[in-house]
Amino acid sequence: MIAHAEHDVAEVVPPLKAEARNLSFHYGSFQALKNINMPVYERKVTSLIGPSGCGKSTYLRCFNRMHDLYPGNRYDGTIEFHPDRTDLLSKAVDPIEVRMRISMVFQKPNPFPKSIYENVAYGLRVRGESARSVIDDKVEAALKGAALWGEVKDRLKELGANLSGGQQQRLCIARALATDPELLLFDEPTSALDPIATANIEELISELKERVTILIVTHNMQQAARISDYTAYMYLGEMIEFGVTDQIFIKPRRKETEDYITGRFG
Amino acid sequence: MNQQELQSLRALIASHKRWDFLFGVLGVLALMLGVMTFVALFADMTINGIGRINIDFLTSFPSRRAANAGILSAWVGSVLVMLVTACAAVPLGVAAGVYLEEYAPKNWFTDIIEINVTNLAGVPSIIYGLLALGLFVYTFGLGQSILTAGLTLALLILPVVIVATREAIRAIPQIIREGAYACGATTWQVVSDHIVPYSSAGILTGVIIGMARAIGETAPIITVGALTFIAFLPPAPFTGDPSAGLFDWLFAPFTVMPIQMFNWTSRPERAFLDNAAAAGFILVLMTLTMNGLAIWLRYRLRKNIKW
Structure with missing residues (x-):
């Protein structure tokens, strides 16, 4: 089984945070994901790599049921979320509940046209939190967690859109962190950023894994190699190989993975 | 070369x-x-x-003598009718637009509704007048009143408000919606915290442009029975004897600016034509002020919206 490929590497397997089993996904009649099995380990960074159109973003967006926003989409299989073993894809589970437990950071920074403070506070407001002191504390903690506090603490009333691109993305990370998510999804978070802002975000992700499980889609293989503990290679909607990042990049088991990693393809 | x-x-x-x-x-x-x-x-x-334009012209009722005639009842009527129109058209139009953009499933039924809304904008205004005469005056018994006229004009501009609302909502990037949903918001929270605030500039512009059209409408107002000569104002709340109720003015007879103008232009005396010109000048001024307000509000509200 692909899912247990890392057993060969002499390493203690960390506890599971989520596990996809026989996951397939259809956009109307087009099958975008084919029978995916993959574990997500707690407080580790797992990267999804693969060429454009391989389904890695589609797969990521299954975890917070983003596909439910659009008609004609269908999930098959399960994503079991630990420790309570809730099936994230079950029709009986409200997607709102899923999104309250799992936060997401998007490809392009998407701060709301509100103040910096209100951007970070939004997740708390959605949860009905109204005590000013609680929100103040959580906003500060989230901005510190996103390494943005020092730059914005004197301008919390300013529009989020007035920040630079890299700062906006860290603002979106703060927004995602403010509600203490169990899993944090990143959809190519640095593809719209310059190299310095990218380095900042990568450093931040490495710090964040101390407290939260991270699943990240990236089209930059070096980035996957730098920041992730586990890497999954996807191609045409299939999970080709999953393993410890070092193993994937140094001695991939599958020929297709090797071709992609070495740049012969993709 | x-x-x-x-x-x-x-x-x-x-x-x-x-x-x-x-x-x-x-x-x-x-x-x-x-x-x-x-x-x-x-x-x-x-x-x-x-x-003819002076304070007396604005504060006098119409008169048989052109030199004494004014537009007090006409401009008060126009303002009150517009107030009713706005109060009716804005909530209905915005709610309909929000529903069509954010809630309605895409199927043949909503397609038909969409086509209908677009077509309503092209229905001649006299048809709305006839509809209102039958519905508001005779069926609901609202009388030939400010309320009837306001509701009639609200129907008339409803398609404009709906279309403006939908276009303003469509200008919001999908990624903002997704960001809000990803925070765990329900559709209602997305609508009330994001969609409506961010589209308010566009909605307001549409509302005011609709109102600017409505203020110049004559045909449907004549159809529902506005008076052409009226020498008293609707009762202000809590005045007169017996004291008028808070909403009694809604049921008062009335006239509006374009009808006053129409009345004067049909008189043979030259002096009344000058009155009509003066009233027209003020009507155009009212419309231009509303358009100016729309531009200013749009500028103010958009200043804080950047994607």
Whole structure:
């Protein structure tokens, strides 16, 4: 089984945070994901790599049921979320509940046209939190967690859109962190950023894994190699190989993975 | 490229550029035709009417003597009717627009509703007047009142408000919606915290443009039975004897600016025509003020919206 490929590497397997089993996904009649099995380990960074159109973003967006926003989409299989073993894809589970437990950071920074403070506070407001002191504390903690506090603490009333691109993305990370998510999804978070802002975000992700499980889609293989503990290679909607990042990049088991990693393809 | 080829190339470019020039001239002429017509009309009204515009003209009721006649009942009527129109059209139109954009499933039923809403904007206003006469005056028994007129004009501008709302909502990037949903928001939270606030500039512009159209409407107002000569104001709340209720003015008879103008232009005396010109000047001023307000509000509200 692909899912247990890392057993060969002499390493203690960390506890599971989520596990996809026989996951397939259809956009109307087009099958975008084919029978995916993959574990997500707690407080580790797992990267999804693969060429454009391989389904890695589609797969990521299954975890917070983003596909439910659009008609004609269908999930098959399960994503079991630990420790309570809730099936994230079950029709009986409200997607709102899923999104309250799992936060997401998007490809392009998407701060709301509100103040910096209100951007970070939004997740708390959605949860009905109204005590000013609680929100103040959580906003500060989230901005510190996103390494943005020092730059914005004197301008919390300013529009989020007035920040630079890299700062906006860290603002979106703060927004995602403010509600203490169990899993944090990143959809190519640095593809719209310059190299310095990218380095900042990568450093931040490495710090964040101390407290939260991270699943990240990236089209930059070096980035996957730098920041992730586990890497999954996807191609045409299939999970080709999953393993410890070092193993994937140094001695991939599958020929297709090797071709992609070495740049012969993709 | 030799000298001769260069010469012919330049000649070619020059001949192509003549079309640029020609179209530029045509465009300016087309623009002028529209703008100048309005300017000429407005100037003519101003010249004829300016002598009549003073405080007395605004604070007097109509009269048999042109020199004493004013537009008090007309402009108060217009303002009150517009108030009713706004109060009815804005919540209905915005709710309908939000529903169609954010809630409605895409199927044949909502397609039919969409086509209908677009077509409603093209229905002649007299038809709305007939509908209102049957529905509001006779069926609901609201009388030939400010309420009836306001509701009639609200129906008239409802499609404008709906279309403006939908267009303003469509201008919001999908990624903002997704960001809000990803925070765990319900559709209602997304609508009330994001969609409506971010589209309010566009919605407001649509509302005011609709109102500017409604304030000049004559046909449907005549159909529902506005008076052409009225020498009293609707009762202000808590005045008179017996004391008027808070909403009694809604059921009062009324007239509006365009009807007052229409009435005066049909008189043979020259002095009444000047009155009509003066009233027209003020009506245009009211419309331009509303449009100016729309532009200013749009600017103010958009300043804080950046994606």
